[in-house]
Amino acid sequence: MITDNEQQTLRSAFFDNAELHFILFDSELNVIDANESLLKFYHIERDAFVGKHILEVAPNAIEKGLYGQYMQVIQTGKPLIIEEIIGSPIYGNQYNRVKAFKVGNGVGVAISNITEYRNTIESLEVLSYRLSHDIKSPMTSVLELTKMALQEDPVDIDTLKAYCGLINESVSRLLETVEKVNESLKIQKVVPHFELIDFRTIIDEVKKSLASVEGYTSQNFEETIDCPFDFYFDKPIITSLFQNIIDNAIKYRNVKRDDSSLSINISGDKEFVKIILSDNGIGIKKELQKNIFKLFYRATSQAHGSGIGLYTLRYTIEKLGGRIFFESTEGQGTTFKIIIPNKIGIINPAD
Known part of the structure; x- marks a missing residue:
């Protein structure tokens, strides 16, 4: 039989180490407590969070409806499940599934990050569309060209070569699509x-x-x-990060300018590193910006690309607890900001 103190210690260990983010509010929605998982994820000091009113830590809580929904839980005692989007200038957009339930006179909130699941579903939808389009189209072309070649009577060698050339182009497009799909699946x-x-x-x-x-x-x-502390992360991902963004800055530079530039600023502490890459290139049209991290998407035809690079970058960084977002103005340039956690002390699977 464990003692009350031992039970409290076990509860605290679970509360702080669970992947879910927990927050406790009192009856007036002041923060009573939050687990270490939440504080560490958002890089927040406990003193700057605990004891604050919900509108101090989440100024848009009324606008988003969270304030009213939490008060409803307090008044009725009935739990609620809410899906919300958090937009942060540091962490980018995050999709959360929030369960709010009454605890004493206040409300407890358990938050699970479902961003990766939403992104996976979205990517599968895109993949399904591209498979049906990019595979069906060349296959249809091959069948039609083969049919036409078989109907030629008689057929001369030059006509046959022309048909074979067109079939070769269609098969090459098909193989290129298959290779892209394989590359995207390897990421997982x-x-x-x-x-x-x-x-x-x-x-x-x-x-x-x-x-x-x-x-x-x-x-x-x-x-x-300016990174004074030892920083540990997956080297291929860091290399891919710079490879993709530097390559894009070069390819999508403003060719009318003679002062094309890319600034790279890296700063960090013991827990996180922030990387800011800012160019003065052609930028991205506002209506296209929502798509740049989507699988197979290319925002411009100025240069060729597979549409996999930025998708891969976001997927791998977010999978390891990082965040990536960007700001862009057409004709002025693009800035990427990446926050990645220090993995120092984490044992590798093969170790």
Whole structure:
């Protein structure tokens, strides 16, 4: 039989280490407590959160309906399940499933992050559409061309070669689509390996690998690295991050300017690193911005791309507890901001 103190210790351990985020409010919706999982995830100091009113920590709670719904739980005692979107200038958009239930005279809130599940469903929908479109179209072309070739009577060698050339193009498009699908599926199976990250070396290696890209010599780079603590993360993901965004900055530069630039600013503490990459390129049209992290999406035809790079980047970063978001103005440029957690001390699967 465990003692009351031991039971309290076990409850505290569960409360603080659960993946769900827990918040306790009193009857007036002042924060009584929050678990360490929530505080660490949002990089919030306990003193800056506990004891505050809900409208201090979530100023839009009334507008979003949360204030009224939490008060309803307090008054009726009936639990509610709510889905909400949190938009943060640091963490980007996050989709949460919130269960609010009465605790004493107040309300308890259990928050689960369903962003990855929503993104996965969205990606599967896009994948289904692209499979039906990008595979059906070339297959239909092959069948039609084959039918036409068989109906030629007699058929000369030049006509036959022309048909074969068109069939070859359709099959090549089909294989390209299959390769893209395989690449996107491989993302789901990647097992991260955490190691000490040397940002300077990675950036230099990425720039060297892109030196032959058209426009590289026209791009000016400004780099500031202020990361005084050892930072551990998956090196291929960090490399992919710089590879994708630097490559895009070069390809989608404003060719009318003679001062194309990309600034890279890296700062960090013991828990997180913030990476800001800002260019003065062509930017992204406002109506297209909501799609840039979608699978197979390309926002511009100025340069060729698979439409997988930014999708992969967001998926892998968010899977490991990071956040990525961007701001862009057409004709002025684009800024990416990435927050990634320090994985120091985490044991790798193979260790």
